[in-house]
Amino acid sequence: MTVTTTPPKAITPFRRFVEDFAEKRLAVAGLFVFVALVLAAIFAPWITPQNPYDLTQIDFMDGRLAPGSSGATMTFWLGTDDQGRDLLSGIFYGLRTSLSVGAISTVIALVIGGSLGLIGAYFGGKVDTIIMRIADLQLSFPAILIALILVSALGQGIDKIIIALVAVQWAYYARTIRSTALVERRKEYIEAATCLAISHRRIVFKHLMPNCTPPLIVVGTVQVAHAISLEATLSFLGIGVPITEPSLGLLIKNGFDYMLSGDYWVSFYPGLALLITIVSINLVGDQLRDVLNPRLQK
Amino acid sequence: MSSSSPTLQVENLQTQFFTKAGVVTAVDDVSFTVNRGEVLGLVGESGSGKTVTGFSILGLVDHPGKVTGGKILFNGEDLTTYSENQYRAIRGSRISMVFQDPMMTLNPVLRVDTQMVEAIRAHEKISKADALVRARDALGQVGIPSPDERLKSYPHQFSGGMRQRVAFAIALLNKPDLIIADEPTTALDVTIQAQILFETQKLCRETGTSLVWITHDLTVVAGLADNICVMYAGKVVETGKIDDVLDDPKHPYTEGLIGSVPSRNKRGQPLTQIPGMTPSLLNLPKGCPFQKRCQYAAPQCEVSPKITKCEDGRLVRCHRVEEAMAHA
Amino acid sequence: MPDQNELKPVLQLQNLTKKFVKPLDFAGKIAQKLGSNLRDEVVHAVDNVSLTVNKGEVVSLVGESGCGKSTLGRMVAGILPQTSGDIFYEGQNVANQSSEDARRTALKIQMIFQDPFASLNPRLRVKDILGEAPLYHKLVSSSGLDAYLDDVMLRCGLDPDFKQRYPHQFSGGQRQRIGIARALAVQPDFIVCDEAVAALDVSIQAQVLNLFMQLRAELDLTYLFISHDLGVVEHISDRIVIMYLGRVVETADTDELFSRANHPYTQALLREIPRLETRHSDFTPIEGEIPSPLDPPNGCHFHPRCPFATDRCRTEIPTLKEISPGHHSACHLNESN
Numbered sequence: 001m002t003v004t005t006t007p008p009k010a011i012t013p014f015r016r017f018v019e020d021f022a023e024k025r026l027a028v029a030g031l032f033v034f035v036a037l038v039l040a041a042i043f044a045p046w047i048t049p050q051n052p053y054d055l056t057q058i059d060f061m062d063g064r065l066a067p068g069s070s071g072a073t074m075t076f077w078l079g080t081d082d083q084g085r086d087l088l089s090g091i092f093y094g095l096r097t098s099l100s101v102g103a104i105s106t107v108i109a110l111v112i113g114g115s116l117g118l119i120g121a122y123f124g125g126k127v128d129t130i131i132m133r134i135a136d137l138q139l140s141f142p143a144i145l146i147a148l149i150l151v152s153a154l155g156q157g158i159d160k161i162i163i164a165l166v167a168v169q170w171a172y173y174a175r176t177i178r179s180t181a182l183v184e185r186r187k188e189y190i191e192a193a194t195c196l197a198i199s200h201r202r203i204v205f206k207h208l209m210p211n212c213t214p215p216l217i218v219v220g221t222v223q224v225a226h227a228i229s230l231e232a233t234l235s236f237l238g239i240g241v242p243i244t245e246p247s248l249g250l251l252i253k254n255g256f257d258y259m260l261s262g263d264y265w266v267s268f269y270p271g272l273a274l275l276i277t278i279v280s281i282n283l284v285g286d287q288l289r290d291v292l293n294p295r296l297q298k
Numbered sequence: 299m300s301s302s303s304p305t306l307q308v309e310n311l312q313t314q315f316f317t318k319a320g321v322v323t324a325v326d327d328v329s330f331t332v333n334r335g336e337v338l339g340l341v342g343e344s345g346s347g348k349t350v351t352g353f354s355i356l357g358l359v360d361h362p363g364k365v366t367g368g369k370i371l372f373n374g375e376d377l378t379t380y381s382e383n384q385y386r387a388i389r390g391s392r393i394s395m396v397f398q399d400p401m402m403t404l405n406p407v408l409r410v411d412t413q414m415v416e417a418i419r420a421h422e423k424i425s426k427a428d429a430l431v432r433a434r435d436a437l438g439q440v441g442i443p444s445p446d447e448r449l450k451s452y453p454h455q456f457s458g459g460m461r462q463r464v465a466f467a468i469a470l471l472n473k474p475d476l477i478i479a480d481e482p483t484t485a486l487d488v489t490i491q492a493q494i495l496f497e498t499q500k501l502c503r504e505t506g507t508s509l510v511w512i513t514h515d516l517t518v519v520a521g522l523a524d525n526i527c528v529m530y531a532g533k534v535v536e537t538g539k540i541d542d543v544l545d546d547p548k549h550p551y552t553e554g555l556i557g558s559v560p561s562r563n564k565r566g567q568p569l570t571q572i573p574g575m576t577p578s579l580l581n582l583p584k585g586c587p588f589q590k591r592c593q594y595a596a597p598q599c600e601v602s603p604k605i606t607k608c609e610d611g612r613l614v615r616c617h618r619v620e621e622a623m624a625h626a
Numbered sequence: 627m628p629d630q631n632e633l634k635p636v637l638q639l640q641n642l643t644k645k646f647v648k649p650l651d652f653a654g655k656i657a658q659k660l661g662s663n664l665r666d667e668v669v670h671a672v673d674n675v676s677l678t679v680n681k682g683e684v685v686s687l688v689g690e691s692g693c694g695k696s697t698l699g700r701m702v703a704g705i706l707p708q709t710s711g712d713i714f715y716e717g718q719n720v721a722n723q724s725s726e727d728a729r730r731t732a733l734k735i736q737m738i739f740q741d742p743f744a745s746l747n748p749r750l751r752v753k754d755i756l757g758e759a760p761l762y763h764k765l766v767s768s769s770g771l772d773a774y775l776d777d778v779m780l781r782c783g784l785d786p787d788f789k790q791r792y793p794h795q796f797s798g799g800q801r802q803r804i805g806i807a808r809a810l811a812v813q814p815d816f817i818v819c820d821e822a823v824a825a826l827d828v829s830i831q832a833q834v835l836n837l838f839m840q841l842r843a844e845l846d847l848t849y850l851f852i853s854h855d856l857g858v859v860e861h862i863s864d865r866i867v868i869m870y871l872g873r874v875v876e877t878a879d880t881d882e883l884f885s886r887a888n889h890p891y892t893q894a895l896l897r898e899i900p901r902l903e904t905r906h907s908d909f910t911p912i913e914g915e916i917p918s919p920l921d922p923p924n925g926c927h928f929h930p931r932c933p934f935a936t937d938r939c940r941t942e943i944p945t946l947k948e949i950s951p952g953h954h955s956a957c958h959l960n961e962s963n
Contacts, residue, residue, distance in 0.1 A: 012792070188745035192805070194705050196759040196812060197732040206758075210749045343827035344798070457915055458691075487690035488854060492898040492911035514827060517857070517900040541905055558832035559902055560861035565880070568839060569861070571832040575797055 020291040030283025037277055041099050044092040049074050052085035052093060053244065059084045064263050079265040081254055087265060090251055091273045097247040098277070101158060102228035105165035110220050112166065113173030118212065120174070121181035122204050132178070135171035143168045143230060151239050158241055161234065165227050176219045180212040214292035221285035225278040232274055248274045303374055305475050305508040306332040306355070312367030313347075313354045322579045324350040324363070326532040329605075329613075332476070332525075335506040337499075339519030339540065341555075342529035345576045348512045351529070352478045355510075356395055357385040373475060391421035394469035398481040400461035403468060404453040410437075411449040414468055421472050436467040441497045459490035466498065473505060480512045495522055516559060520544055528552050531577060531587035534605075538612025548614045550592045586617070594618050635717075636848055637679040637702065637735075637816060642711035644672040644697050669919045671697040673872035674711070676946075679816075679850060684842070686851040686859040688895075689869035692919045695852045698869075699818045702850060703737040715816075733763060736809035740821035742801035746793040752804055753789035760811050775811070781844070782807040783837060799830035806837065810845070818850045823858065835862060856899045860884060865952075868892050871919060871927040874946060878953040888955040890932045926958065934959055 022028055040047070050057050059073075060083065067079040067087075078087040116135075120128035138146070150164040184190065185208060193203045232249025234240035236256075241247050246254070248270045255266025313325035325347045332338045342348040353359050355370055357380060370377040372393065377385070389395075397403060405413055414433035415426060424432075430449070437445035440463040453461055462482055469477050479498075483491040499522060502509050513519060519526055520540065527537040528551065536549040547553040556562060557570035574591040577583060583590060585600040592599070598617045605613050606620040648667040650658060658664045672694040679685045687695040700706040702713065704720075713720045715731050723731060739745035746755055756775050760766045766774045776786040782803045793801060802822065809817060819838070823831040839862060841847060853859050859866060860880060867877040868889065876889040887893045894912040914931040917923055926944050929935040936958065944956040 188739040188741055189747040191700070191705050192737070192739065192745055192808065193747075193758075195703050195732070195735075195737045196762075196808075197704075197729050198759065198762060202762070207747055211747070343829060457918075459915060487916065488856070488895060488898055489690060489912060489916070492900075495900075496911050515900070516828070517902050520902045521900050521904050544902060544905075555828060556902065558828050560835075560857045561901060561903075563861060565861055568836045569832040571836055572829040573833075575799060575830070576827075 017291060021287055024287045024290075027283050027287030030280040030287075033276065033280040034284060037095055037280065038099060040092050041095040044089075044096050048086070048089035048092045050086040050089045052090045058086075064258065064266070066263075067265050067269075078269045079263075081251075081266045082258065087251075087269055090246070091248070091270055094246055094248040094251045094270060095273065095277070097158070097241055097245050098228050098231060098249070098274070101161060101165070101231050101241070101247065102224045105162045105169065105227050105231075106220055106224045108162070109166045109169035109223075110173050110216060113170035114177050114209075114216055116170070117174035117177035118181055118204060118209060121178045121185060122200070122208060128178075131174065135174045138167075138171040139175070144233060147230060147234055148237075148239065151234065156239065156242055158245060161231060161240055164234075165230060168230065169223055169227065172219055172223060173216060176215050177212050180215050181208055184208055184211050218285060218289040218292060221288055222282060225281040225285070228281075229274070229278060248277075304331045304333045304371075305336075305373060306510070307371040308351075308355065308368070309371065310368035311351065311354060311365070311370060313350055313359055313363060314366045315363040317362055320580050324532055324579065325354060328368070328529070328532075328534050330525075330527045330534065330537055332508045332510060334475075334508060335502060336525065337502060337509045337511060337523045339523035339526040340510055340512045340529065341514065341516060341519055341526060343514050343555075343576060345531065345579060346529040347532040348529050349480055352395070352480050352510065352512050355478060356389060356393060357382070358395075387421075390417055390474075391472040392474050393476045393478065394472075394474045396462070396465050396469050396477065396479040396482045398484055400458070400465040401453065403465040404461060406453050409450060409452055410464060414449075414471060417468055418471055432471065433467075436471050437464070439470065439497075439501060440464070440467045441493065442467070459486050459493065462486060462490075462494060463497070466494070470501065470505075470507070474507060476508045476510070478510045478512070481514070482511075483518065484513065484515065491518070498522070516544070516555060517561075528555070531582060532579060533587065533615060534613070535588070535616070536612065536614045538608075538610065542610050542612055548608065548612070548619050549616050550594055550618075551588050554591075586615075633680040635678045636681045636715065637677075637850070638714040639675055639677040639698075639702070640712045640714070642672055642675045642677075642698070642701060642713065643670070643709050644694070644701060644706065645670055645709045667920055670872045670922070671919065672701070672708075675869075675872075675874050677867060677874070677877075679848060681848055682842075682846065683864045684849045684851055684862055685865045685867060686853060686863040687867050687869060688853060688856060688859055690854060690916055692871055692916055693869040694872040695869050696820055699737065699820045699850060699852045703735055703818045704732045705737070729763070733759075733812045734814050735816045735818065736812060736814040737818045737820060738802075738805050738809055738822045740824055742798045742805065742825060743793075745805050746801055748793055750792075751789065752791055752793070755793070755804065756789075756808050756811050759808070763812065765812060775807075778807045778811050781810065781841070783833075797830075799826055799834060802826060802830075802834055803837070806834075806841075810841070814847070816848045816850070818852065820852045821854070822851075824853065824855065831858070838862070856895065857901075868895070871917065871922050873927060873943075874954075874956065875928070876953075876955045876957075877946070878955075882950075882953050886950075886953070888949055888953070888960065889928075889957050890934055890959075891928050892955075894931075926956075 045051065052058065063080060063082050063084045065076050065080045067077060069076055076086050080086055081090065116131050120131040146168050147164040150167055151160060154160040154163060190203060190207055193207050231240055231247060232252065235247050235249030236253045238253065241250055243250065251270035252267050258266050309329050311325055311328045312323065315322040315324055328351055330338060340348045340351065350359065354365050355377065357377065359365060365378055411430060411433055414436065415429040418424060418429040418432055434445050434449060437448060442448050442460060442463055456464065483494055495518065498509070501507065511519065511522060523540050525538065526540045526543050528535050528549065530551050536543060536547065536552045543552060544556065547556055554570065554572035558572065560569060563569045572591050577587060585602050589595040589599040603615050603617045603620065605615050606623050607613055608623060646669040650664055650666055654664050675698060687698065689695050697706065701708050715735065720728065720731055753775060756778065757771050760774065761768060761771060775789060779786050779788065784800065784803050784807060796804065823834050826834060835858065842849065851859065851863060863880050865877065865879050866883050868875050868891065870891050876892045883892065884896065887896050898911055912931050917927065917930065923930050925941045926939045929939040932939065938958050942958065944958050946954045946956045947960065948954050949960055
């Protein structure tokens with residue numbers, strides 16, 4: 001006896017997600033801006049008028065020109081810094097560093113923190129306690145303090161910054177995934193998998209994990225912005241990325257000395273770029289959170 | 299038994315939801331009457347529209363839903379014309395609702411006495427002390443032992459059955475004319491359900507409160523209700539006195555529903571089953587919504603059937619019954 | 627219904643107990659050492675239960691919240707380990723088997739769950755939900771999987787085209803069928819149904835119950851049917867086991883139980899099930915609440931609500947005794963003669 005009615009075509013969860021996401025225009029705008037920034041960062045060497053870190057291309061005489069002024073070879077749309085480097089190009093290159101440091105550290109922290117949280121939630125008991133207490137310890141210190149300590153101990157360099165950022169962030173992911181995993185773990189489809197004599201490893205990675213990732217995606221997205229601003233802070237304090245690969249934070253620092261003497265643009269435009277980056281990421285993250293919230297789904 | 303004007307008279311009620319996927323008519327041309335002190339069982343399965351009907355009566359239908367047609371006459375007044383303020387004045391005092399989950403009524407961070415006193419004083423100028431006495435009496439009325447101690451407790455300190463009783467007590471606080479109960483005992487154990495049914499029945503008899511009991515469980519309705527109204531896919535398919543309908547169902551859906559109840563089948567034999575599933579409200583067939591599952595379906599069913607009134611006073615929406623009446 | 631002469635026990639539970647312990651936290655331990663009365667919170671979810679199910683039978687486990695029937699079902703299905711006691715399947719103690727045998731036994735006993743929405747992994751397509759275990763346990767090759775699943779799905783009343791869909795695209799009744807198909811895909815002999823129809827509409831419930839009965843006949847299955855709905859239980863069971871707060875209080879063949887219920891709890895339960903036939907009834911419920919499993923009454927758990935309780939009931943735990951062939955009851959009143 002076959003049931004008479006047929007359900008509609010297979011609607012993958014992904015397509016549903018895309019449709020829900022697109023409901024909020026602001027978020028879509030944020031997404032576009034963010035994608036534009038990412039593309040600008042990736043293609044920086046090809047689209048910028050000048051490579052500000054190629055010493056042959058800069059002229060000291062072009063130093064501290066106001067936005068819109070023309071120098072010998074080109075127009076500086078956003079002005080120049082004290083070395084004569086075009087700020088627009090500098091921002092694009094700075095975006096490269098900021099975004100890549102932010103993204104790489106987030107991804108690594110996500111993998112480490114996510115795995116630890118998942119393992120703790122699934123096995124419970126002592127394993128869970130140990131992992132969570134370490135995470136608590138970590139989270140009770142201000143992020144900037146931990147980053148400062150690590151960077152002082154490890155020295156400067158982009159890889160050291162990334163290590164510091166990972167160390168600061170993993171605990172968020174562990175906590176986030178753990179709370180979802182604790183709920184999912186009790187659900188009957190996990191019990192069914194146990195009943196079907198499927199191995200623990202398979203249950204954790206094939207059944208539990210995919211259902212715990214939505215909150216991670218939300219936290220991860222917003223954390224990218226957090227990582228970027230943390231890195232900017234470190235760079236601003238002078239212990240972040242080296243001058244050879246400046247990020248937006250370092251650019252802001254460079255121009256800081258000139259802020260009060262009227263050459264605001266050296267700090268202002270990198271700051272604006274940082275702001276736009278973070279805001280667009282947060283808009284996307286907000287909508288992701290609403291869309292992926294199971295309680296808001298019908 | 300029934301006084302001059304009925305407590306509740308729903309006439310041709312229509313409630314629609316305007317969703318992205320289309321317009322869903324969750325309640326379509328629904329009519330029934332509840333007189334003073336009577337209990338009406340509103341019966342249907344998921345997707346029948348019974349809960350939305352209850353919410354429509356109370357003005358609790360949220361966007362994207364709206365009551366789009368018909369009248370709800372409560373003590374003569376048409377509630378469909380009421381503003382939110384007017385509704386607020388009668389909700390909790392003249393009409394109350396009890397939900398399936400008592401935590402929809404009870405605030406988990408407030409003590410029970412606080413909540414009950416608040417519910418009383420929202421509608422009446424009365425001192426806290428007097429309100430407390432009324433609250434205490436209400437708890438006693440629903441059979442909660444040691445009400446004085448219980449008043450000082452928080453909802454989480456009660457068991458599920460107790461919480462539901464407190465929810466009923468709150469519904470009764472201001473002596474409403476009508477209570478709408480939406481599957482209140484579905485999640486409770488049999489013995490606790492029996493207790494609540496007992497208390498509710500006693501109270502309705504004593505106070506003359508009318509009751510609309512929404513459920514999918516025919517057996518509960520059998521013992522409690524005076525009249526029954528069966529809904530399918532948003533429409534009323536049969537309504538009449540409980541004995542008439544349960545002993546001699548006229549609509550094929552009612553017949554199938556009663557037949558599915560295990561006690562109506564011979565032990566060991568397959569249960570009578572209604573084939574297929576409730577159609578999606580976005581995709582209703584033309585004409586009678588039950589035709590694809592109906593054993594008596596005929597070409598005429600592609601036209602929507604009208605309500606027929608039978609000799610015993612019941613109303614049925616079915617061509618077959620209409621024909622039988624015409625030939626009678 | 628198996629022939630009485632050919633009763634072969636397929637599942638035997640002996641003194642099965644499950645305790646859930648919530649140990650005192652650090653502060654609590656200190657307080658305890660300082661002399662306060664704090665103790666670990668212990669819930670005796672299942673308390674010393676012994677039970678036999680014969681091949682081909684449908685045995686129903688009935689009780690209200692806190693009676694332990696779901697916990698018992700999960701121990702039988704291998705989802706929860708027991709605290710003490712033994713489970714014998716086809717004569718073998720499940721705990722002492724080699725890992726290969728244990729795996730085979732685990733596949734023989736399958737479970738169907740109550741919540742059609744939580745019991746399917748929302749991120750997997752139906753073909754993966756159904757096909758994962760058979761492939762994993764090499765019951766079928768990947769080339770033969772499609773045909774194998776088609777067969778199982780048709781048996782459960784599902785259109786094989788549904789393989790590509792996701793759970794959210796199905797109704798409650800269809801999802802329950804998918805859950806049944808998932809269990810059948812590993813070729814079990816014994817199925818534990820944990821309130822498998824409780825969340826379904828009455829008309830769908832009838833369809834699914836009929837499916838259960840049909841599968842039992844076709845595949846020679848044995849069922850442990852857990853339910854609180856005595857109406858359903860009366861219709862499909864051969865034998866009924868009544869539980870209250872972790873203990874078995876009565877067990878008998880269906881007809882015997884419904885006509886000659888012995889234990890006061892069973893009698894109350896039967897009296898209180900609402901039936902279609904009783905109208906404008908004056909419900910006569912028993913008093914009192916089900917006690918919290920954290921703090922059950924001494925002696926017979928039911929004595930605070932029992933209209934016939936004696937002093938002995940308040941102190942001594944009654945044991946299950948045979949009061950007539952095949953009919954056991956745990957009540958002191960049976961011995962007063």
